[in-house]
Amino acid sequence: MQFEPRATRNDIVGRLHNSEAFNYGVETWEAYKRGGLSKDLVEEQKKVQEADLLIFQFPLFWFNMPAILKGWMDRVLVQGFAYDLSKAYDGGLLQGKLSLFSFTTGGTKEKYAIRGDIRYLLWPMQHGIMHFCGVKVLEPHICYAPAFVSEEKRKEMLTAWTQRLKTLWKEEPIDCSPDWYFK
Amino acid sequence: MQFEPRATRNDIVGRLHNSEAFNYGVETWEAYKRGGLSKDLVEEQKKVQEADLLIFQFPLFWFNMPAILKGWMDRVLVQGFAYDLSKAYDGGLLQGKLSLFSFTTGGTKEKYAIRGDIRYLLWPMQHGIMHFCGVKVLEPHICYAPAFVSEEKRKEMLTAWTQRLKTLWKEEPIDCSPDWYFK
Numbered sequence: 001m002q003f004e005p006r007a008t009r010n011d012i013v014g015r016l017h018n019s020e021a022f023n024y025g026v027e028t029w030e031a032y033k034r035g036g037l038s039k040d041l042v043e044e045q046k047k048v049q050e051a052d053l054l055i056f057q058f059p060l061f062w063f064n065m066p067a068i069l070k071g072w073m074d075r076v077l078v079q080g081f082a083y084d085l086s087k088a089y090d091g092g093l094l095q096g097k098l099s100l101f102s103f104t105t106g107g108t109k110e111k112y113a114i115r116g117d118i119r120y121l122l123w124p125m126q127h128g129i130m131h132f133c134g135v136k137v138l139e140p141h142i143c144y145a146p147a148f149v150s151e152e153k154r155k156e157m158l159t160a161w162t163q164r165l166k167t168l169w170k171e172e173p174i175d176c177s178p179d180w181y182f183k
Numbered sequence: 184m185q186f187e188p189r190a191t192r193n194d195i196v197g198r199l200h201n202s203e204a205f206n207y208g209v210e211t212w213e214a215y216k217r218g219g220l221s222k223d224l225v226e227e228q229k230k231v232q233e234a235d236l237l238i239f240q241f242p243l244f245w246f247n248m249p250a251i252l253k254g255w256m257d258r259v260l261v262q263g264f265a266y267d268l269s270k271a272y273d274g275g276l277l278q279g280k281l282s283l284f285s286f287t288t289g290g291t292k293e294k295y296a297i298r299g300d301i302r303y304l305l306w307p308m309q310h311g312i313m314h315f316c317g318v319k320v321l322e323p324h325i326c327y328a329p330a331f332v333s334e335e336k337r338k339e340m341l342t343a344w345t346q347r348l349k350t351l352w353k354e355e356p357i358d359c360s361p362d363w364y365f366k
Contacts, residue, residue, distance in 0.1 A: 005188045005250035023330065024242075025289060059207075063311025064247065067188035067254030074244045089298065106208060115272065116361040121307045128246025128304060147206065178299040182365045 004040065005071020011038045029079040037078070044076040053168070054099040054135065056125075060106070063121040073129050082133040092134020098173065099130045102141035102161070109144045118142065119181045127176050136173035187223065188254020194221045212262035220261070227259040236351070237282040237318065239308075243289070246304040256312050265316040275317025281356065282313045285324035285344070292327040301325065302364045310359050319356035 007024050009016070016022065017030040031037045037045075048054065058065050065073075077083075083092050101122065105112070112118045126137045141164065143157045174180055190207050192199070199205065200213040214220045220228075231237065241248050248256075260266075266275045284305065288295070295301045309320045324347065326340045357363055 002189070005254060006185070007244070007249060007251075061190070061257045062253075062260070062315075063307035064253065066190060067250045067257050068190075070245075070247065070253045071188060071250030074250050077245070115310070116306070120303075120361070120365070121311060123299070124246035124304045124307060127298070132245075178303070182303070 003068055003072055005068050005074070007071070007074045011041060011075060012036060013038055025079060028075075032078050032080040041075055041078070044072065045081055048076065048082075048094070048097075052097060054097060054130075055102055056099070057102045058104075060103045060121075065103075065125060077129070077133060088132050088134075090134060092132060095134035097135045098138055099126075099135045100138040100141060100168070101125055102143075104143045104146050106147070107145060108148070112144075117182075123181050126174075127181070131176045137176055138168065138171050138173055186251055186255055188251050188257070190254070190257045194224060194258060195219060196221055208262060211258075215261050215263040224258055224261070227255065228264055231259065231265075231277070231280075235280060237280060237313075238285055239282070240285045241287075243286045243304075248286075248308060260312070260316060271315050271317075273317060275315060278317035280318045281321055282309075282318045283321040283324060283351070284308055285326075287326045287329050289330070290328060291331070295327075300365075306364045309357075310364070314359045320359055321351065321354050321356055 007028075009022060009027070011024075012027050012031040013036045017027055028037065056065070056069065058069050061067075064070070080093075082094055087093055109118075122140060126140070130137050141161060143161075146154055146157060149157075190211075192205060192210070194207075195210050195214040196219045200210055211220065239248065239252065241252050244250075247253070263276075265277055270276055292301075305323060309323070313320050324344060326344075329337055329340060332340075
């Protein structure tokens, strides 16, 4: 799937709310309300709406998700759909859903531990995106440096993930407060 | 400029190093060494090479840069050019350069202060990208909620930025340690 990551005027079908000064946030909000978002966004929002659990699987690029996935967040989670004026964090519009960030890294676990903690980089994605939309967050699933470990170790990683998926529904979400990330 | 944010096989011109199992990091590293990166990447790397100071100006999207800019980081800062096996952080290959993240937010300063500190979200971009490449980081420049303040306040923001630019070269880079971000 070659998802478009760039947030542009093309995300709005038809007339703009204010064609004098283009404001992406305002325009997608207005377009959402009148059913005027582009087809790819409507399709993705339908998937989110139907899901009880959102699993984001990706290779960590620069302490973050790759641009194509960041673009999914930028374009799909529009105001009116995922949050609203006074509906954010615990009151976010996607309440009742769970999320899980599952990713592979280039570096080893030790490399991330040298300078700070891997949890530091989870703040913008887990708290700034999912928590903001009212989605609860399960413990992240991190596979460190699969490209540099043995075939046996890679198989263990897959087995561990398979095992976790079996009991995922019984897990308690994390306490998404600054303490979890930084203390 | 409609920069392509997606990291794909198209970033490598000609034959792949390993066509059996595509690894984006390895392939762009090898392509860089043999001068086989796509034209748009070569052009951007040239700009970085010639710059003493990199200013990233953007609207904050989801506690982070928009996907189009994240894609610039993902695709331009390849191994061999920006960092190398044992050349990262203070030893990164872009040593001697300065950077500055300048951005506008949707929410007010108070909104960001309710849950944690705005500095928390600077860690992946400032530390995880720039510091990793050996680039020193100046204090971020943040304009809070320009869409919701008076015309007068907006003009003040522009004046403050103009003023800061005049003496930017005299500024000391921040101490890019976990303490700066989380204490």
